[in-house]
Amino acid sequence: MALTLEQARAIIAGARDKGRAMGLKPLSVVVLDAGGHVLAFEREDDAAPGRFGIAQGKAYGAVMLGMAGRAQMARAEAQAYFMAAVNGVYGGKVVPVPGGVLLRDGGGAVIGAIGVTGDTSDNDAEAALAGAAAAGISAEA
Amino acid sequence: MALTLEQARAIIAGARDKGRAMGLKPLSVVVLDAGGHVLAFEREDDAAPGRFGIAQGKAYGAVMLGMAGRAQMARAEAQAYFMAAVNGVYGGKVVPVPGGVLLRDGGGAVIGAIGVTGDTSDNDAEAALAGAAAAGISAEA
Amino acid sequence: MALTLEQARAIIAGARDKGRAMGLKPLSVVVLDAGGHVLAFEREDDAAPGRFGIAQGKAYGAVMLGMAGRAQMARAEAQAYFMAAVNGVYGGKVVPVPGGVLLRDGGGAVIGAIGVTGDTSDNDAEAALAGAAAAGISAEA
């Protein structure tokens, strides 16, 4: 099962709605496909200009390693040089903190990832999970 | 005047509508702000996975050089080495063909750019112009 | 449908068999998935050490642009600066000549690509097509 653009749009809408409901700072939300390539992105007004790269980096590491943001952060805290090396391999595109959320199909296969940035990493992750829920897709933060 | 996310979404919707009306191949549409940074992006189903980079490259060159896609292509045809050098300066992110469209405010200042890819370059540009028109923003292809 | 490792191995074996049957120089054969990521690779003895990158480049451009090697070469001949710009976008990983072959599922969707290098580009493409045929997968050179 490949993610569709309509699913990606539903995820972004759901994450942004959650951000408004929680009173979070302006969010930026990306959805990547199972190969780590961008399907859709939105950056809310008054967010800093560089947010696309941070959102992408959270989601990209999740897809490429098959590890959600919390697991990446744990590995980075335990072995900082390992995540630094991983970033060398992936061209510096990995941001190993919460807010990178894996998306899975009914059989458990990774079909993509969400990346949210703008508020605290934990709040970013909560908004991402709300986005996945809004689209009816299983997710892991 | 800075582009808002709602304007960017209107541009993308307008470009996609035009693509459907013209019977074009699946389109990918990005909107960049006045600093060349990503505001919003959508890739239609069945488009090739690498389309984000091409769309971004068309719009990025437009903003960074202040030249729309047709003008960039003319320069590339006349002086290929110049556009190659420009790409060295801008990290290889410029794709100098139609489909990169400048957005201007009422006073003529550049406020961002659209990048469309998926069909022929000329059709991509036509869809981009339709997106700008749908959002009521002055544009140059 | 995602390509399996067994299918990738069958493709490589089929391409290598064709190379031996045609009396070609030592071949290097890569199979990428639908996201452009490496599934399997083999480099025959006496091939030059840098052949992995050439094989990958032929297949990578095919997947990322959704264009097989012959179509990429035609575009490069018509607009050299465009393919140069595409290579900037994709980090210099695209080699736009025959030998990059798209793989499609029964519905026509791209599920990956083969990259073959070692002999002439046309012979490389013929070996790649034989690999796809050996695995029973629809292909476009």
Added chain:
Amino acid sequence: MALTLEQARAIIAGARDKGRAMGLKPLSVVVLDAGGHVLAFEREDDAAPGRFGIAQGKAYGAVMLGMAGRAQMARAEAQAYFMAAVNGVYGGKVVPVPGGVLLRDGGGAVIGAIGVTGDTSDNDAEAALAGAAAAGISAEA
């Protein structure tokens, strides 16, 4: 003595067999030659898409520094900035953890390296050693 493709294939088969016997997660296995260039690679089904780069990084550091993964990890734990600098020199391609295994000929000369990724680093190294043993080649983890 140069590694042959048939030896590389035997190494990969042996490492994968060990992974299945130990019940490990899906493995990705690369074999590099004495110059650090890719000879053969296989990524098992359900492994994350980015595994080629991690496998290559483990083996590449081993060949280029003449140090197996455990020795690289010890150095990284003692002097993280040194391994970061090494990665600057080698273009970010070194992943300094177990799973990178040196291959030596009868006289002790390095003839290549194996890189395995997918399970814990220690299990990855054990599978790599089993691959070398299956091919009858002396190895150091």
